[in-house]
Amino acid sequence: MTSKRSLWMTLLVVFALVVAACGGGDDGATETTAGGDSPATTSGGGDTDTGGSGGDDVTLRVLIHQNPAFTEYMEAFNADFEAANPGVTVDMSIVAPGDMATSIQTRLSANDVDVIDYCVAPCAGFSNAIQPYMTGVDKPAWQQLIEANLIMDLTDEPFIQNFDEATVRDAVSFDGKVYGINMGRNALGGMFVNQTLLADVGLDIPATWNELVAACETLEGEGFACMTQGGGDTWPIFVGSFGLLGAEFPDQEALSEGLWTGEIKWNEGEALALIEKFRVYATEMLEPGVTGLGHDEATARYAAGDVAFLPTGSWQGANLDGFEPEFDWTYIPFPGSDDSADNQYLFGKYDLSFLIAEDTPQPDVAKAYLAALSDADNYQAFVDATGFIPTQPAATLDSTIGEAVSPLLDNYRNAFEQIWVAPTGAGQWANAWQGAAWFAPFNEFEDAQSLADAAQADLEAGLSG
Amino acid sequence: MAIMNKNYLFGSSSKWTRYAPVMLLVPGVFLYIMIALGPSLATTVYSFTDASGLRGAPVNWIGLDNYDEFLFQGAVSRDNIDATLRTLRFSVLVTFIQFTLGLILALLLNQKLRGRTFFRTLFFIPVILGVVIQGLMWKLFLQPRGGPMASIFETFGLQSEFLGGLPGPAFNWVIVVQIWANVGVTMVIFLAGMQTINTDLYEAARIDGAGGWELFRSITWPQLTPAINTNFLLNIVGSLQAWQLFLVLLGYKPGTQVLGYLVFAEGFGQGDSPSFRQGFAAAASIVLFLLVLVIGFVANKYVNWREERYMG
Amino acid sequence: MTQTTRMSEDLNPEAPRALAEPKSVTVRSRQLKILSYIVLSIFAVFYIWPLYMLINTSLKSFTDYLRDPAGVATEPSLANFTEAWELANFPQYMTNSAIYTASATIIFVLTSLFVAFPIARGYFRGSGAILTMYVVALFLPPALIPQFQLILNLGLYNTRIGFILLFLINPIGMIILVNYIKSIPKELDESAAVDGASYITFVTRIIFPLIRPAVATVTVLHAIGIWNELILPTIYLTNEDYFPITRGLIVFEGVYGSNWPGIAAAVLMLMLPILILFMFLQRYIIGGLTAGAVKG
Structure with a gap:
């Protein structure tokens, strides 16, 4: 009698947990269930690796910050990328700029992201580096990430060559290695x-x-x-x-x-x-x-x-x-x-940069994603959509803002917030x-x-x- | 069985029934230790390190450096101590105003009034709407450019930038919203307390010629002791740890930070030039803990004293 | 006076007594009532006005809003509602919030019942110590950081179970339960034991019904806390399919930040089901919140 009752109790607790675990999945479409499962499997390790190399369905988890024109471009870009790479699903999360640092920190630590748009305040690539005359200051967030081996070294990737040398050196390099692609400057x-x-x-x-x-x-x-x-x-x-x-x-x-x-x-x-x-x-x-x-x-x-x-x-x-x-x-x-x-003088910054998580279970897909973003045609479309000042020598900025800004580019300088x-x-x-x-x-x-x-x-x- | 006290009464018949209380106790206590006590103790350990919270980043023991920086270093310690004092101010003001308003509303609604249910429901609604909706409503309500509160201010010849303006007023508006949002809970707890008071007590006192204030002082107030204590503790602990409204209404604005928000901002890379400093954030949260502990201890003493005095 | 006595009030056991009061008292109490209404109405304005403001804003176009934020919507339109509905997955957020709230509350109440009872009775050695542990927990530092490491290492980051796990404790709730159980005479235990009742039967069949008010209070307090939590979903949940309402809404605000009419429409759509549910359950919610909190 007693043990029956406690069995009943245990069942109830288990039931509550089960409801908790899969309740939402039942309501959502099958697609959402698949997307929802991926983080759990990746943290488990092996499963997704074999999934990636076996050419089965792969989910690429991309984290970007919110900016209307940029977000719109990325949604269109993802659709094209999925079409060009059958079996790849892009699961893109958009967060408010103020939450970027938190999301990057937690999701990189949890190995729950493959590609990140490094837009941590002031959203200016690898800015605010420690200068020789500064003593006892904290390392900037990007340096903490690199030193914790959370960011992939992309020095030898061919798509890096699409960008002008100064940008690669100033915006996404540390200690002689290149860690990402910078998508453009902004005044x-x-x-x-x-x-x-x-x-x-x-x-x-x-x-x-x-x-x-x-x-x-x-x-x-x-x-x-x-x-x-x-x-x-x-x-x-x-x-x-x-x-x-x-x-x-x-x-x-x-x-x-x-x-x-x-x-x-x-x-x-x-x-x-x-x-x-x-x-x-x-x-x-x-x-x-x-x-x-x-x-x-x-x-x-x-x-x-x-x-x-x-x-x-x-x-x-x-x-x-x-x-x-x-x-x-x-x-x-x-x-x-x-x-x-x-x-x-036109004071500005190198704006958002894309980086790849060191421990991504699908490095090839992630690199292909960055390569596609760096592709000359796609990059031109990106510049047209966002009005960013191009960091690829071949791209041009034809919009109203481009016309206004182009003559000033020879006088471009990094703004103080990137230095101090x-x-x-x-x-x-x-x-x-x-x-x-x-x-x-x-x-x-x-x-x-x-x-x-x-x-x-x-x-x-x-x-x- | 050694683990049970002698006064344990149930089932000496089988082993199972003897162990039952222990086995059933374990899940609750285990969860408590795993989710609350363990992490809290770990926070203490963290506070002596330079942990960044990043997987793979080295963690070094740095002794009291975090505390030294938080409390004594340069001008930033002044900002931190300001945040600590601000947390106290927020808590004291919210506790007392919310307590008082909740009591007044409960007294009013404890009368035989038409529409009583309506008012009670209305004042309780923000509680169920949650902090995000509360915040959005008030951001809209406090629009400095033609918002409703701005027009009320205008009729009195006043002008304010509300949430976007000076830190002082902005901070005070958060207090207003916090009270607006939570006074409903205080009110219904008081109301329930008043319903349990035996009406014969009032009758007897009235016959003795006691007036309204007299009745309140000699009957309502002492008889309300359990409700008062519940509200008092809920308000103090709640307001010391509440900072989500600051996030929703103000963001991390200089001159308005409270300790809870500071812990989140330092540990999870919010703010202007973020770096991940979970060790430092842990030290800040230990400071917050000590603050809550001291105040909670004093409040608890007071509550016990009241209980002994009024309830025997 | 007849109107007053006809009040259909659930919390008004003494209503008829008013008839017996002397006349002078009645006159004074009428003045008092008018005053009460004035005070209550002033308060009510600040609860109704923001609601009205929300509705009014949601009916405007963005340009109209920018031109005159507070003015009455001249050409009301429901376009914002359809747009907000398409942009965010609100039904999913609602479902998630409901799942988190319900399952965490059920588990919490069940597990804490079996902690509260023996502690209140002092059936264990060290019962006092356990209770003290819970009282201390009231003041424990916010353990955001180690908790995060814990969930991460358990592999429960960005999962529903991991998120629910965070809400399985509530020291205030435990203290309310313990205090309430203390008010139940111990003779009950003795007679039950003499009758040969088992521990579990006694706790679930006899104690549980007796402490139902406290359980209700704890349930409501706990559920409200989960329903309103904003920070933990920010830290622990990254998959949009797992977002509770709070997180979904703040993301919506971040992404459509400038468009107040759209946000107002979204907020109203989220409020409506909550309000309807509240109207049906308010007797239980308000009753539950209070019943256990004022005793003990």
Whole structure:
């Protein structure tokens, strides 16, 4: 009697577990069940290996970050790839950029992914490398991954040759080895200009800081907004000011080293002047209410036509086209300096890069996937879809954003966020290159001096510790 | 049988019945040790290492370095201590406001009112909607550009950027949403407590000429002791560990971080220049643990004292 | 007054007594009632308005929304709903959430019943120590990191079983059960033992019905916790087919982040079945949440 009852209890528990394990599979289509099973089998090891070499069905697990134009391209690309490789299913997950690091960390550790789009903040390839003058700082995430042997060495793969040498060296190499393909550059330090609106109010495109300030006054006098921004997401506020930072300090490596050695102080001279310009940009140039706009939402808002400037990355050009704006626009370096000669550098970054997991059970399929992405025709389609500045010598950028950006490419430089690493122990205000996001209405600072003083104090706390 | 106390009463007849309690106890305790206690102890060990959480990455014993960095190094320790104090502030404000509002709502709804069920259901709805929907609703409600709260503010001549603006107000809005979302639970627990109070007590006191406040102070409050204690503990522990609303409403915004979020951000590579630092995150979570422990201990003492005083 | 007495209230055992009260009290209580309604209505505004806002937004086109976020939808359309429905697999997310919540809650309640009873009775040596262990668990550090390593090493990462495993404990629930069982007279055990009842029969047949209120409370508290969990699915589940609602929705928000009307439509579609279910079960949910929490 008793044992019967406990048997019943055990059965109930087992039943609950069984329901838990396969309940969803019953409801989902057969396809979902297959996709769902693959991670479990791969962590088991052998099964999937034999599956791969035997030419049976293989699932390639791809992890990418969300960006409307890019995501759309990848979906079309996957369909083509599946068609060209019978038996291969691409299981692509799309995550928000902020969750990329978490997903990469957990899924690589669980050996639950084959191809990753390495778009960990600041989403700029192998950026923020430790420089000789930096001491005691944490290794960047990509270096941690490589040193943990989680990323495959692709140095000898032929498809690497499709990309220009400088890109391969600067964006996806470490210690003499190549670990991925970089899909393109993006300008960060520029701004979209609504030419139709400027013409309507009788303004030329501003070439210096003073002209920009004057243009904003004129525009506001006419009832238009000067600039909009995705202020609700915080990062667009300071990314929008990278051009300003670059115009003031065209040699950004020198700025980074100067801050580390103490030759440059945030609260003195040019740096202080820069922070004052951050203030003007954040509190006077941006239209009221941008704290409620997300990054993509700001582009939609800009497409409405009554805002003159949108300082953000050039990748938004493709998305702006998607909103079909009824005005002519172009993209110019942020006119941050009073000397127009300093306003012609295009600050940017190497954007997303594809890497392969070292322990992928299907290395050949994963390499074929990267090879297909690198293929000249596919790459041209990628550039057309996303508006990225090509990193393959043969590709061209024909869109509006391409026309605007091409003449500036000789003056391309890496933006400060790809160079700077804060000393360990430095406080949060030491990253004053993000200072535009700390002024009211976004954060607590009201004047340049107090922000600059806080920044320098926090920086020195790290340098001396 | 050595493992059982002498007062164990059941079945001396067969071996099976003697072992039954032990065998049935084991699954629960085993799960508890595996999922809660074990990992928690392991967290302590982790906190003395530079573990990154990456498979294959070397793990080195670094002693108290993580604690040193968290508590004492440079200006970042100031940011961490700010986050700790902010966690406390969040917990204290949420606990007391939610407790008070829940009590007020319960008192109001304990009357014979038409539409009582409606109100009770309405205030409870956010609980079942979950943190993501709560967050999305309030993001929309707090749109600085023409959102409903913005227009309420406007009629009073006020202006705010709400969640996207200064860290202070943004933080306070999270408190508002946290209370809005969870006051329903506090309320129904109080309501249930009030239903168990014998109405004869009120009758007797009324005959003695006691007024409303008098009735509350001398009967409702002491008689509510179990409900008060449950709510008090649920609110304290819940609010100290709650940070998901911060994730949904604010993201990792300077000046608003709380400890729970900091642990997640450091350990799982969130933030501006992420690196994977699970050892450091573990140290931060031990600090959070000590905080909860001290506060929980004090709260528990208080609860026991109340129980002895009012319930004998 | 007759209206008041006709209230169809489940929690109102003393309703008829109001008739017997003296008149002056009635007048005062009427004033009090009006005041109560005012206060309750002010609160209610902040619960209804966000709901209305959600519905209104979901009926707008994106351009209309950008032009005037709060204005009433002039050309209401259901386009957002069809679009959101096609973009995300909401029925799957709902099913997943239901599976996780139900199975983890059942297992938790069953296993903890057999821990709570002997501990409450002190039938083991070291019962007190076990109870202390659970009280300590209330304050334990969030063990996200070792838990992750554990699930990974068990090969349960990104599986339903691994995810459910994380929800099989609940120290508060255990403490509520233990306290409630303590309030049940021990003489019951003695007489049952004298009658020759076995341990399991006694616990399942006699104790279980008696502590049903506490079990209900614990069930509801535990289920709400799982239903609302957001972080653990972010860490443990990468396959979209396994996502619970919370994770599915936040991914949807991330991917369609700027399109508030679309998000509002998605949120409403997810809310509707939850709300309907809640309307049917609310007596049990609210009753369950409270019954065990106020005793002991």
